[in-house]
Amino acid sequence: MGRILVCLLGTLALLHGVQAIGQDTCVTFTASRGAFAVVNSRRVAPILIAEDEWPGVQLAANDFAADIQRVTSVRPSLTNYTASARPSTPPIIVGTLGKSSLISQVVNNTQLDVSSIEGKWEAFTAKVVQNPLPGVASAYVIIGADKRGTIYALYDHSEQFGVSPWYWWADVPTTTRQNIFLIPSGCSHGEPSVKYRGIFLNDEQPALQNWAMEKFTNGTGSPFLNSPFNRYFYVKMFELILRLKGNYLWPAMWGSAFCVDDPLNQFLADRYGVVMGTSHQEPFMRSTPNEFNSSRGKWDYTTNTANINQYWLEGAERAKPFESIYTMGMRGFGDLPLSEETNIMLLESVIANQTQILQGMYGVQDVSAIPQVWTLYKEVEGYYDGGMRVPDYITLLWADDNWGNIRRFPTPDERDRSGGAGIYYHFDYVGDPRNYKWITTTQLEKVYQQMSIAIERKADRLWIVNVGDFKPYERKTEFFLSYGWNATRWTHANINSFVTQWAAREFDLTPERAEVVTGLVANLTRFNARRKHESLNSTTYSLVNYREAENVLADWARLEAASTSIYNSLSSAMKPAFFQLVHHPIIASNNVAKLLINAGKNNLHASQARYSTNQLADSVEEFFEKDYDIEVQYHSLLDGKWNHMMDQTHLGYYYWQQPMINTMPAVNRVSSRKQALAGAMRIVPEGNLGAWPGDNANQCAQGYNCGPPTVTIDNFSPIADRYFDVGAGGPAPFTFTATSNVTWLKLTPARGSISPKAPEQRVFASISDWSQLAAGSNFAQITFTATASEQPTLSVPAMFVAIKNSPSSGFKGFVEGTGVISIEAAHVSRKTIVQDISWTELPGLGRTVSAVTPLPVTDTAFEAGAGPLLEYDFYNFNTLQGRGNVTVIVYMTPTFNFNERTRPLTFSVQIDSFPAVKVQPIAMQAPGDLPAGWGGPDGYVANSIITTSTTFTGVSTGAHTLKIGAMEAGVAIQKIVINTGGLQRSYLGPPESISV
Template identity: 40%
Template sequence: MRLRVGLTFTVALMTGSPALACSTAVSICSRPTAGSFVLVRDGVPAPVFVDGQADTAVRRVADELAGDLQRVSGRAPLRLASVEQAKDQVVIIGTLGQSPTLDSLIAAGKLKTDDLKGLWEAYRQIVVEQPFPGIARALVIVGADRRGAVFGAYDLSEKMGVSPWHWFADVPVKTRINLWLTAGERRDEPKVRYRGIFINDEDPAFSGWAKKQFGGVNAKAYARVFELILRLKGNYLWPAMWGKSIALDDPASLPLADDMGIVLGTSHHEPMTRAQAEWHRGVKADGTGGAWNYTTNAENLRKFWRGGIERMMSKGDGKGYENLVTVGMRGDGDEPMSEGTATELLETIVADQRKIIADVTGKPASETPQVWALYKEVQDYYDKGMKVPDDVTLLFADDNWGQIRRLPDPARPDLRRRGGYGVYYHFDYVGGPRNYKWLNTNQIGKVWQQMDLAYRRDARNLWVVNVGDIKPMEYPLSFFMKMAWNPEAMTVGNLRAFPRQWAAQTFGDAHADEIARLVTEYSEYAARRKPELLDQNSYPLGEATGEWLGGGEFGRIVADWQTLAKRSEAVRATLPADQQSAYFQLVHFPIVAVGNLYEMYYGAAWNKLLAARNDARANHFADVVERTFARDSALTAEYHAINGGKWDRMMSQVHMSYVIWNDPTKQTMPSITRVAADTPEHRRGVQPEFRAIAPRDIRFDAVKFDRATAANGVGWKAVPDLGLGDGALVATPQGSAASRPGEGPNAQYDFNWPTNRPLMVSLRLLPTLNTINSDPLRVGVSVDDGPVQTLSYALTATGGAQNTPGEKAWAEAVINNSLTLEARYPDLKAGKHVLKIWRLDDNVVVDEIALLSRP
């Protein structure tokens, strides 16, 4: 892919780079302007004040902001015990209705907050002139609630150059001797209510790292996780759950989450705030036990669940720890609860759980936020009419591979509900067709396409993403959380600008363009096939395809990775020492590690082919396999050694030589065969030659249309960082009703057909699902002014065994990250023609078009 990187981008995305939008209100600036606030002058930062009786989350973020000012200026700011101690400038942080200092500013007419009252996590940043006697100016950060104040403070930190990943990826902070904030005020608030992550599949990597670094997955480890979530403007966590309980493993973790302002939940199969591990290792203490089966063991399960809600309310203030309570039930070990669709039983379970919630909290269950995850087979219950209380958030899920399975039907306003809807999304997964959890293989364009669709279809109450071990997912997680804060601001233009903006924020402007290209092209290459799915048979060699002599498709892909690695190494060589650690983690390691894996399997493929012919050139490729296998371990060791071993064990996930869907027990080199070398040529290890043969077919990215015609406000748009080429076509705005063949939007492509012969139009699409029902999704094709051929596909993604045609087709599509539809024209005349691709159904993504001479 050749990323077209814009040099400017909107204020909505302009955070973290003090390259400095001096013309907008309350923005970082490297020079003073009229009425600006002095954040740092001659290396001295402004003092910070927070009321002594402020909420713990607000006092904590004041400490963090002071630390960030020290990181930026090199000097710790004064921490004032009273605002009167300020002599010139002061930063004031507070929560509406909970700060006497803010109350006095409001009473004096210096601060207006009526538009903040009652809002969720909203904040205002405002430069106030002469807020108190003897003080020239104050930067006031006022939150509508405690997290509003937290986000307002962290927003300032990010603007002045402290990355949310400053600790979790060692992103350095550039020292600034002078920094100002422009005058004025700005208000911001989230569009999605709950925004968070799920630490999952965390053994051996995250768990091993936390044990080495902190002594376990304990409050010390979670303090770093909580801080990261808040800096990314998230508020929600499903804790690590492979044999773990955040409540039992360290009693300090729950109070810490509450002190910092984190809303806790439990995963889709862990109801009533109880980790599944508690059932296995803590039930005897509760006086409960038996099978995880509501039909045979309901009383014990109710006791167990009551204990979870009682613990939630144990804070002692009558309100309890802030929690979004998961309701419902799946089988033990994240399995189906029963073989059939036990709708009535599940409705009974939820009714009983809500009775427990009401009994323990002393208020109607509807006043305690709850979520019901429609994961895997539970969606079948919903599809078949399962009744869900109106105040419960319905959490739809993707197919574990990035395609959302179900969303509210825009034609059914009766489906609108007080509890709203949400989406559980995956960057990591354990399950079929194969586990994928080693490195990031997620394109932000795909995340945008699916989550934009979700938002437009009213899934706005909860976005939670499975991030596995956190560390490999820094880049897509940054995008996911930024988009979750304001999906409306994440336009296609801002999506296009994001890679460069992220690169500039993380590494500065000097190399931002090339780093943006590197992370984008990495995502494109990784999207071809996830590393865990690779082996020596993944792609054809030249003799199998006839397209190339020698390397074939496999060789071309390996060459792509080698070129990308060289470019990354060139950037790495020019970066200053303080950026080396972050660059290796965020950019270089994924590129060279995945590229090395491709090279290893490519060598294994050639070794197998040549050894079968008793061709001693097989020995060269045996050497390649051994060298790359050793390099894989060396790269992991290099990662674990960076920054004094800070991230030791974080990259310990097994990632090669899979034979079934689940992890192998250890890294295993592909088998190789050596042949006796009988000629000087063979002993030199001469490789097969790589010589291109011109293809006869016409192939081009779908985004390279000549014209596009909109209809009813809907039109095809080129979406970057999506698919296997230079972006993909998506009809926007998403969430619109279906179009009729020949009447909807179309994209047009001029082409010249050389002779009278048959034409087959082959469309490569990305896997997507019909989020309203199980009907096929449709797209139209026509040539010139001829009739529209309707092409369709139906993928069934239950997450179970691939025992139906739809499930088999789904498995093949997600393995290849593509599917193909064909339209045939038996006798197309030579000359100039126009191909039209018609938008019919929503959520169809066109990646590539091929014009083939086929009968």
């Protein structure tokens, strides 16, 4: 992956032998003293369970037995224990504390200490126990504090045996073993970090719905809505959620109604052990608007109160027998505000009446034990900030901006509410400024950065993530649920070890090859997070400055080559999983990048009268057709198992909604038979939109009689040479030479041939020996001469300026190159610690290398310049227009003003002993609104960056120190650019400056 390979920080020892992620290991595959044999020489331990055990535990125990068979080809017996049928082999005893009579018997017989899990939520313990039952000398006993505790214990062991949670949903083969052993001390886990951890199936048309219709119905869906999301679909989903240590689901909602589409859906969710809810816009376990038809009147609480209350009562009565979380409040149909006239008093009356419904139905006055959630999404957050309050026991579900940036966290006085707080997050979205729902575009590092603040700010009662069609987001879904299960496992310093362990588990890779996959995944999501596919266009990346577009394509090419190497080395059984989870998003994204950038180059070359325009047009058409070929390749996997999963359109957006068909970007063609007016040869210098000879609007302000082009370089430019593209101006072939009037300038190649089949040649101009040059500006002329049959010789001059600069002796730091000092934020000269808070690197987060943020996250605030500092030593040879001014541009990860309204996010910028300048990157927004600059096709979220500019006056040339000061938690800075007069337009900013 070259210059941007992410540093891998995981502890690879965790990978050896065991396939689980982030778990304490209790499984081995070789015998050791005291180890319990699950399978040894094809002799398998029987599994014992009580008849009175939870049905969900019995289902998981059956999966557990099947998992042992997947690993060893030997299936254990699974029986209800009776004293008259004692096992001949030491058994595995499974059960739930306080539910299983078998576990009660074991605890009573052995006085087993279960205090570590007693009364705990979803905790479990497992260990070897001596004489657990009459006539049983020893057993491996798995005990859950509650039904999901037992279920998680079983699936935890299965994963360590080698069965991926994604064995069905991503076709991950199981690594087979002859034997499985458990260490005597076993495995255990306390209460999860987040109580409810779930996913939301949403925006499920066209991909998920079309796929489910084909795979789980006979072509006809439910009678009511023709929905394909029946029990056969959902039991697959329930099992996966539990294997991933999740416990909560918002079901598919567009054109579906969970409880109506299949009468067994709700029953089976509870039986498996999955808590059901409904989305932020669907109160009281009703699929609204799909269940609310015209016979009930208008969805208007001011005029149709009785009918709506009755509708909610029916939903609550239907949900009462099952474990559910009630969504409170009310929104309008179609995920819209309730009405323009909505006011706080009305919504407070809605929730008051909903409370009365619960009181009457459950026959209790105190409904605080019934889980309830109020989602503060979009305008609803404005109602809360405007003073609306709900009972203390209702969980406040804070939302992100639909793009992974959490809008608000609980303030100190909100953190002791009995109902707590949670987060509604997005990996997929339909809405302004653009949908994004094709393939993965979210960085794990971003998820961690945001959700770690949620943990610190006590938003830990309920987490739900919108996973769209679900399939493109497998890895991120697992991380989201895993982090909620145990937030202490993952830190900013080891986030990549999650992917490394994941790669080893899924693809049975060595630690070294798992590292390679971690690099693939990190760069895939980094490149895609820079700007989502749906918002990319042909000029997003600069086609002329800093070689940006070319570097983007080169990075993608390296990524695809590395992925292809891994893919080709895998067994045929492993390839489908790797294709779905890693290779497809890489090759599909690379193809889109080539498609769009070549379209941009095509349009540019057409304006420059270059014959290569036509080859570029051909390539755009080729990449456009290949996009569909890649889709077909995905749909053809495993005899079409995942047909339709890549149906989503993604090319040709012109407003927020998906295009009805993929559309190729516009391309131009030039005459294939007619010469350009200016002659056979076209000369295009680097960094210029113009072309010579002849007239071009981009040569100079007049667009004619502009004179020869000038190219400038200096000895501290991070790009060590400059180029000129020599191209055909028509079908006539020609030879060319490039000559210079100085000896210190090297031209490579100095001659070449141009023809219709090879219409371009790039000539690089570099300094052979900077020591030959005098200090300051050195001038050269380059002459390009074309010789074509039956045409006059054509010569085009170009000026080349080489500037030799020298910083003061002994200076150490970043040096200005071509009018810019560009610094990756993590590459500090020094940093300070104040009140145990320090700027800390978040490896991999952001568009180029990483980000830095003040850690630990606290409520501490600092005055400008008084907080922890980042210090960068730099040397400048110029100022803006020579007037003693420089501009400091800070590139920051999009982050909301998520503190109290009196404390917006801020940081300080300072040069030397100049006064520290307080910078507020984001304007305060009205409650429920987005801040200025946030939305739109080129807003902060579309660009995945916020930039701030601070100009300092009276800055001399020479050595200086830039200081960035922490003021509030949550600021994550990626890059700093100091403009001294040479900054050019680009998407990612100039490459990092040379440091001496």
